[in-house]
Amino acid sequence: xxxxxxxxxxxxxxxxxxxxxxxxxxxxxxxxxxDLPSYPNPLMKSQAYSIVKKxxxxxxxxxxxxVVIQKESPRGVHFRRAGPREKIYFEPEEVRACIVTCGGLCxxxxxxxxxxxxxxxxxxxxxxxxxxxxGYKGFYSKNTLMLTPKVVNxxxxxxxxxxxxxxxxxxxxxxxxxxxDRGINQVYIIGGDGTHKGxxxxxxxxxxxxxxxxxxxIPKTIDNDIAVIDKSFGFDTAVEEAQRAIDAAHxxxxxxxxxxxxxxxxxxxxxxxxxxxxxxxxxVDCCLIPESPFYLEGRGGLFEFIEDRLKENxxxxxxxxxxxxxxxxAAEGHAAGKKDASGxxxxxxxxxxxxxxxKNHFTMFxxxxxxxxxxxxTYMIRAIPSNASDNIYCTLLAHGAVHGTMAGxxxxxxxxxxSKHAYIPIARVTERQKTVWLSDRMWAxxxxxxxxxxxxxxxx
Ligand code: ATP
Ligand code: MG
Numbered sequence: 001x002x003x004x005x006x007x008x009x010x011x012x013x014x015x016x017x018x019x020x021x022x023x024x025x026x027x028x029x030x031x032x033x034x035d036l037p038s039y040p041n042p043l044m045k046s047q048a049y050s051i052v053k054k055x056x057x058x059x060x061x062x063x064x065x066x067v068v069i070q071k072e073s074p075r076g077v078h079f080r081r082a083g084p085r086e087k088i089y090f091e092p093e094e095v096r097a098c099i100v101t102c103g104g105l106c107x108x109x110x111x112x113x114x115x116x117x118x119x120x121x122x123x124x125x126x127x128x129x130x131x132x133x134x135g136y137k138g139f140y141s142k143n144t145l146m147l148t149p150k151v152v153n154x155x156x157x158x159x160x161x162x163x164x165x166x167x168x169x170x171x172x173x174x175x176x177x178x179x180x181d182r183g184i185n186q187v188y189i190i191g192g193d194g195t196h197k198g199x200x201x202x203x204x205x206x207x208x209x210x211x212x213x214x215x216x217x218i219p220k221t222i223d224n225d226i227a228v229i230d231k232s233f234g235f236d237t238a239v240e241e242a243q244r245a246i247d248a249a250h251x252x253x254x255x256x257x258x259x260x261x262x263x264x265x266x267x268x269x270x271x272x273x274x275x276x277x278x279x280x281x282x283x284v285d286c287c288l289i290p291e292s293p294f295y296l297e298g299r300g301g302l303f304e305f306i307e308d309r310l311k312e313n314x315x316x317x318x319x320x321x322x323x324x325x326x327x328x329x330a331a332e333g334h335a336a337g338k339k340d341a342s343g344x345x346x347x348x349x350x351x352x353x354x355x356x357x358x359k360n361h362f363t364m365f366x367x368x369x370x371x372x373x374x375x376x377x378t379y380m381i382r383a384i385p386s387n388a389s390d391n392i393y394c395t396l397l398a399h400g401a402v403h404g405t406m407a408g409x410x411x412x413x414x415x416x417x418x419s420k421h422a423y424i425p426i427a428r429v430t431e432r433q434k435t436v437w438l439s440d441r442m443w444a445x446x447x448x449x450x451x452x453x454x455x456x457x458x459x460x
Contacts, residue, residue: 057083079422082400089408102191108386115398137169168341217413225270229415242277245377264351267321290323
């Protein structure tokens with residue numbers, strides 16, 4: 001009875017407005033989370049974690065979404081702070097956990113898988129952990145494999161996902177039937193926005209059926225476009241690897257006359273990778289992202305800028321995010337509207353389009369020959385293992401998710417909010433995408449760094 005009460009309390013709180021409670025409401029939250037989890041956290045007895053005894057996170061600890069409080073809106077959204085709780089909800093021997101990975105590849109997925117397995121096993125003594133192969137459809141169309149610390153020991157050294165992945169194939173009922181049939185009571189779902197929409201449906205269905213199953217998401221998006229969280233794992237690795245492509249383009253164009261290098265980077269709707277890679281490199285002359293419309297011809301246009309830079313330096317490098325300039329490519333009759341298996345709109349390829357446009361313009365209208373060097377490093381970046389800082393970050397995410405589910409939280413995703421890891425109701429991260437704000441300081445820093453045209457009038 002106690003157990004049921006905990007899940008109910010948690011479900012009510014993740015569903016209700018109390019997830020967005022204001023500072024004055026903090027005492028109110030304790031009504032939803034009294035000391036119902038009844039088992040002592042085994043970390044208390046662990047030698048390695050004995051120091052954690054003093055550091056158990058109180059259920060009342062919260063993380064504020066906004067650190068800068070404006071005068072007229074002194075309160076804001078808060079989330080429960082992630083971390084081990086003194087009392088846990090699941091008895092470790094009763095846990096049957098599963099892990100699934102969905103969507104595109106991103107550096108660090110294997111580290112997250114490894115650390116969920118090792119975190120569950122080493123910190124909590126959980127033995128029964130299943131890997132669901134091949135994404136959501138793996139729940140009902142594939143076999144599972146047993147995951148132990150030994151099995152996953154080296155996987156963080158490899159790119160990709162040890163569990164394989166897929167798009168499409170989300171069938172909530174079949175998935176939850178399978179969860180029930182297999183006696184799974186903790187579900188860890190690693191994936192992007194689409195995956196989290198699916199995770200939300202699983203959580204709702206689990207709740208509808210009254211199952212004692214905790215559902216946790218771990219946000220994966222190489223584009224860094226997941227709302228609320230500071231940054232997604234794999235992003236730093238991607239920015240770092242993008243430097244190699246930018247360096248190569250720079251070397252190429254520096255070595256020839258009128259060299260124009262174009263590097264296409266990931267970023268379907270959000271230009272974070274392109275923006276950060278540009279800021280990091282200092283060899284980029286112009287960065288084009290989906291959020292910032294640009295134009296080619298006329299005063300202040302891209303062609304004029306290219307010509308000026310070629311006259312000044314003899315070469316230039318452009319970084320273009322894959323989602324930039326889609327409307328121009330589509331306007332020229334390239335077929336738009338196709339979708340992938342998950343229902344995501346397939347983008348038109350802006351890289352070759354832009355290369356051709358620039359080449360044609362200078363040859364036909366300016367009687368100049370440009371030496372075009374086009375590089376698309378997308379798959380090389382997605383496929384590499386995560387770097388050191390992402391490895392640490394993946395570990396924090398995985399352990400945070402494990403502590404949360406072991407404490408009985410459900411329907412949440414994990415991530416740093418203002419640098420403190422927090423449990424965020426899934427709906428919060430799926431309701432909108434994070435994009436680069438052109439009025440934000442970071443974009444201003446980029447414009448100051450490249451000295452490129454902003455392509456917008458100051459009154460816009
Ligand atoms: P990324 O875009 O970073 O590659 P993603 O998680 O957004 O990752 P998708 O291919 O969009 O990748 O989705 C992954 C899984 O989530 C697929 O199995 C898909 O069926 C499922 N999914 C996507 N959108 C939804 C939705 N609205 N409802 C239920 N399931 C969804
Ligand atoms: Mg997506």
